[in-house]
Amino acid sequence: MRLYDYPPSGNGYKVRLALSTLGIPYEYVPLDILAGQTRTPEFLAKNPNGRIPLLQLPDRSYLAESNAILFYLAEGTELWPTNKIDQSRVLQWMFFEQYSHEPNIATVRFWVSIKKISPNDPEYTLLESKKQQGYAALSVMENHLRERQYFVGSEFSIADIALYAYTHVASEGGFDLDPYPSVKGWLNRVANRPKHVSITDWD
Amino acid sequence: MRLYDYPPSGNGYKVRLALSTLGIPYEYVPLDILAGQTRTPEFLAKNPNGRIPLLQLPDRSYLAESNAILFYLAEGTELWPTNKIDQSRVLQWMFFEQYSHEPNIATVRFWVSIKKISPNDPEYTLLESKKQQGYAALSVMENHLRERQYFVGSEFSIADIALYAYTHVASEGGFDLDPYPSVKGWLNRVANRPKHVSITDWD
Numbered sequence: 001m002r003l004y005d006y007p008p009s010g011n012g013y014k015v016r017l018a019l020s021t022l023g024i025p026y027e028y029v030p031l032d033i034l035a036g037q038t039r040t041p042e043f044l045a046k047n048p049n050g051r052i053p054l055l056q057l058p059d060r061s062y063l064a065e066s067n068a069i070l071f072y073l074a075e076g077t078e079l080w081p082t083n084k085i086d087q088s089r090v091l092q093w094m095f096f097e098q099y100s101h102e103p104n105i106a107t108v109r110f111w112v113s114i115k116k117i118s119p120n121d122p123e124y125t126l127l128e129s130k131k132q133q134g135y136a137a138l139s140v141m142e143n144h145l146r147e148r149q150y151f152v153g154s155e156f157s158i159a160d161i162a163l164y165a166y167t168h169v170a171s172e173g174g175f176d177l178d179p180y181p182s183v184k185g186w187l188n189r190v191a192n193r194p195k196h197v198s199i200t201d202w203d
Numbered sequence: 204m205r206l207y208d209y210p211p212s213g214n215g216y217k218v219r220l221a222l223s224t225l226g227i228p229y230e231y232v233p234l235d236i237l238a239g240q241t242r243t244p245e246f247l248a249k250n251p252n253g254r255i256p257l258l259q260l261p262d263r264s265y266l267a268e269s270n271a272i273l274f275y276l277a278e279g280t281e282l283w284p285t286n287k288i289d290q291s292r293v294l295q296w297m298f299f300e301q302y303s304h305e306p307n308i309a310t311v312r313f314w315v316s317i318k319k320i321s322p323n324d325p326e327y328t329l330l331e332s333k334k335q336q337g338y339a340a341l342s343v344m345e346n347h348l349r350e351r352q353y354f355v356g357s358e359f360s361i362a363d364i365a366l367y368a369y370t371h372v373a374s375e376g377g378f379d380l381d382p383y384p385s386v387k388g389w390l391n392r393v394a395n396r397p398k399h400v401s402i403t404d405w406d
Contacts, residue, residue, distance in 0.1 A: 048343050049303060057288065065302075068295035075287050084278050085260065091294075092271035098302050099268075100252060125328075140251050 002027040002056040004046070005202070006038070008114060010106055010165035011066035012053040013199045017161050018073045020197040028202060034114075066165075067094040070158040079158050089152045093159035096140070097166075104134035106166040109173035131174070138180050141167070145182040149189065156193065164190045169199060205230040205259040207249070208405070209241070211317060213309055213368035214269035215256040216402045220364050221276045223400040231405055237317075269368075270297040273361040282361050292355045296362035299343070300369075307337035309369040312376035334377070341383050344370070348385040352392065359396060367393045372402060 003019070003026050005012035019026055031037040031052060039050050047054045047064045055063045055072070063069055074080040081087050108130050111117045117124055141163065144151065151159040168187050170177060177184055190196070206222070206229050208215035222229050234240040234255060242253050250257045250267045258266045258275070266272055277283040284290050311333050314320045320327055344366065347354065354362040371390050373380060380387055393399070 048346050049299060059288070061288070063288075063291055063295060065295045065298035067298050068291050071294050072287065072291040075290070084275065085262070085264070085266075087278070088266055088271050088275040091274050092266060092268045095268035095270050095298075095301055096252060098298055099306075103302075103306065143251050 001058060002029060004029045004031055004038075004043075004052050004054040004056075006031055006033045006052050007202050008199075009033075009052060010109075010169060010199065011102070014066045014161050014165045015053045015055065015069050015073070016202060017165070017197060018070050018079065018158065021079065021161075021193070021195050022073060022077055023195065024073065030202070067098060067158075067162055070094070070161060074158045078155065079161070081153060081155070081157060086153050090157050090159040093151050094162045096137075097159075097162045100133070100140070101137040101163065102166055104130045104137060105170050105173060105175065108134060108175070109166065109169060112174055113172040134170070134173070134175060138167070138170075138175070138177070138183060141186075142180045142182050145186050150186070156190070160186075160190055165199075204261060205232060207232045207234055207246075207255050207257040207259075209234055209236045209255050210405050211402075212236075212255060213312075213372060213402065214305070217269045217364050217368045218256045218258065218272050218276070219405060220368070220400055221273050221282065221361065224282065224364075224396070224398050225276060225280055226398065227276065233405070270301060270361075270365055273297070273364060277361045281358065282364070284356060284358070284360060289356050293360050293362040296354050297365045299340075300362075300365045303336070303343070304340040304366065305369055307333045307340060308373050308376060308378065311337055311378070312369065312372060315377055316375040337373070337376070337378060341370070341373075341378070341380070341386060345383045345385050348389050353389070359393070363389075363393055368402075 001024070003015055005028065007030050033052065037043065038052055044050055046062050049064060051064065053066050053069060055069045057063055063072055071080070081090060108127065111123050111127065150156050151163065164187065167183065168191070204227070206218055208231065210233050236255065240246065241255055247253055249265050252267060254267065256269050256272060258272045260266055266275055274283070284293060311330065314326050314330065353359050354366065367390065370386065
């Protein structure tokens with residue numbers, strides 16, 4: 001398999017963390033989204049939505065959307081539960097991640113630490129409301145993790161991988177995780193699992 | 204099963220359309236999000252993220268996130284494919300819907316036709332960029348549907364239900380679908396399927 005990615009991306013990191021956890025070898029193709037490398041005609045022929053991560057499957061077709069790629073890799077492994085209710089709850093947290101968490105926590109990190117926006121940039125007026133909504137997502141996670149080791153059932157799953165990716169670098173966007181001790185405990189549990197890789201481990 | 208919903212919501216309509224297509228009876232609980240009925244302590248105890256749709260399952264537990272609910276209802280039926288690659292592609296389109304489509308097309312519809320915002324409202328400055336991004340999502344759909352009947356394989360699936368919900372009412376947000384003839388043909392195919400219900404059919 002071949003992974004097209006932008007190395008600082010948490011969405012791409014989800015896929016790298018799942019591949020490492022499952023011990024699956026892959027070819028890595030880093031692209032620079034700031035230089036427009038995901039909007040070239042060549043890349044748009046692979047993913048018409050012009051986004052990374054993008055996984056080329058063994059049949060040479062392409063699969064987009066980080067959380068759909070996680071499902072593809074996890075189905076049939078210990079990262080995907082065996083009963084339908086737990087499977088649905090894994091997806092519930094993955095849709096929460098893409099709708100209520102990523103557009104706030106990941107976007108603020110991108111603006112602050114990668115794009116380095118200033119008060120003159122149009123995004124700046126949205127920063128405070130995005131931070132508020134990011135903290136609201138962290139509160140939902142804190143509440144859920146208070147009496148749990150992982151997001152669904154008692155096992156580590158792709159719901160944890162999806163939510164770990166941008167939560168563990170939230171401080172790069174200026175988020176303070178100190179008021180979220182259960183989230184911090186969960187981040188440590190994930191980071192200490194076997195075959196864990198860091199977001200900066202790529203080649 | 205019991206469905207908590209806000210009747211004009213496309214996210215809630217996805218669940219009603221799946222329940223009707225599958226012939227599953229349910230109890231309907233309409234809530235008014237504009238009156239704060241999804242932010243009461245009673246509702247937050249059911250869904251800490253404070254959103255509809257919310258489905259109470261036969262075991263009395265609650266499942267949130269419209270597209271996770273679609274998976275729960277569809278798994279094991281004709282609305283969910285049997286092979287892993289097609290399943291992953293269904294999820295790819297459902298994550299596309301929640302990330303690239305709904306926050307633009309559904310949000311513009313909500314602002315324009317339900318909240319009825321005016322140039323003095325803070326959301327107004329975001330309207331044009333949301334419309335542009337909504338049209339970008341429609342272009343991705345048009346390109347994909349040009350030679351296809353449905354989004355994945357040759358069968359109607361929950362990917363179609365997820366994308367139909369807000370696309371068929373996009374005009375309520377001021378979107379013009381005339382430049383998207385393949386999308387319009389697909390909307391007609393979905394509307395003419397057996398056991399179809401309209402977004403305004405609820406009781």
